[in-house]
Amino acid sequence: MSNNTSNKIRSTGELIEFLADASISPEVAALRPDYRALLIAVDGITPAPSDAHSEQLLRNAEEVARTRLGKCAVTDFPHIAAWREAYHGFGAKPSRTRNSAEALMRRAEKGLPRINRLTDIYNSLSVTYEIPFGGEDLNAYVSAPQLVRATGAENFATMDKGEPVTEHPEPGEVVWLDANGVTCRRWNWRQCTRTALHDDTTAALFILDALEPVDDVELRAEDDD
Template identity: 45%
Template sequence: MDDRVRDLRPDFAVLVIGAYGLRNGPSDERSRAWLAEAAAEAVPLDHEKIEAWRAAYRAFGAKPQRTRPSVDALIRRMPLPEINLVVDAYNAVSVRHALPVGGEDAGHYAGPARLVRAAGDEPSDEVLGEPEIGEVVWRDDLGVTCRRWNWRQCVRTRITEQTVDAVFLLERLEPMSIGELTGAGDELVNLLGQITPGVRTEIRLLA
C-alpha cells in the first residue's frame, strides 16, 4: 500500500481473500435470498460508516455526491441487482456490513493488487477513464483496476460466470472495527463455500 494512502487515512485496513477453484454461475434462489436478507438489514444512507467513506473521498479531492463510494451506490439500488452467484455473495456482505467489497478475477490480474495515489498517467480502460493526479486507485501491472478507491471497476478483471479464481478486497475505515471486518470476511468465505463446496481460500489482513 502506498504510504500516501496510509497518510490520508491511517485507519484504513483491507481484508484480502483469495478463492481458488470456484464454480460460479447465474443468480439463483439462494443468492436472491442473500440479497433480500442483506437489503432488509441495510443501514440508512446517513450512517457513520458510509459518511466515513464520503469523507475519505473528499480527502483526495473527489465529490462523493457525484462519484459515490461503492457501498453508498449499492445501498441506493433497491432491490439489489442480481449479477451472478459470486458477485451476489459479496454484494450481500457489502450491504449487510456497510462495507465496500471488491471482487477481481485473478485469472485476468497481472501482478499484485496495490492501492496507490495516481500519477495521472496510469493505463486505464474506457469505462474508467483516466485517473486524476492524487486520486486513490487500485491497480496491477497492466493499469488501473478500480478508480476512486472503490467507485468503479475496470472491465478486464470483473468476476463473470466463467471466473474460477478470484480475489476479494474488503475495505474498512473507522468506526468499523477490525473484528467486524474479519467477521464479514468469514461470512463471505461461508457463502463461497455454499456456491462451491471445497473451494480453497486464503485470508490476509493488511492494516
C-alpha cells in the same frame, strides 16, 4: 503472479504468496491512517448463475437496508460518512462518485441487481455490513494489487456507450492497480473491465475496505461469512 491461462488451480501457498506481495503506499496511509484492507484470494470456484441461495441473501440484505434507511439517511451511517470524508480527502465529490457501499445501499432500497451467484453473494455482504466489498477476476491480474495515489498517467480500461475506452485517473486519486493498469478507481468506486468478474470466473480476488469506526473484529466477521 502472472495471468493463469491454464486450468490448473493455484495452491494455497501460491495464493498466500500473491496476497503477500500486495501493498498500500505510504501516501495512502498518510491520507487515512485508519484505513485497513482485507484481501481474500480464492481459486477453484464453480461458476454459477444466480440461484435460490444468492436470491435469499439479496432479499435479506434489501430488508436490512430498508430498515436502516427508514431510521436515518444513508449519509448519516457512520462508516458511509467516513468514506465520504475520505473521498473529499483526495479531491473526489462523494455525491457524484459514491463509494461502492453507499451506492449499493441506495440501490438496495428499490432492489439489488441479480448478476451471478458470486457477485450476488458479495453484494449482499457489502450491504449487510455497510463495507465496500469488491470482487475481481484473479486470472486477469498480472501482478499483485497495489493501492496508490495516481500520477494521472495510468491506464484504466472501461466502457463508454458500449465501446471499450481507456481513461486516466486524476493526479492524486486513490486507485488500485497492477502492472497492467488501474483495476479500480477512486478507492472503491468503479472497477475496470479487464478484471471484472464474469459468469465463468473460477478464481477471484475480494477486497474489503474499512475505515474507523469499523474495527478489525467487524472486518473479520465479514470475512468469516
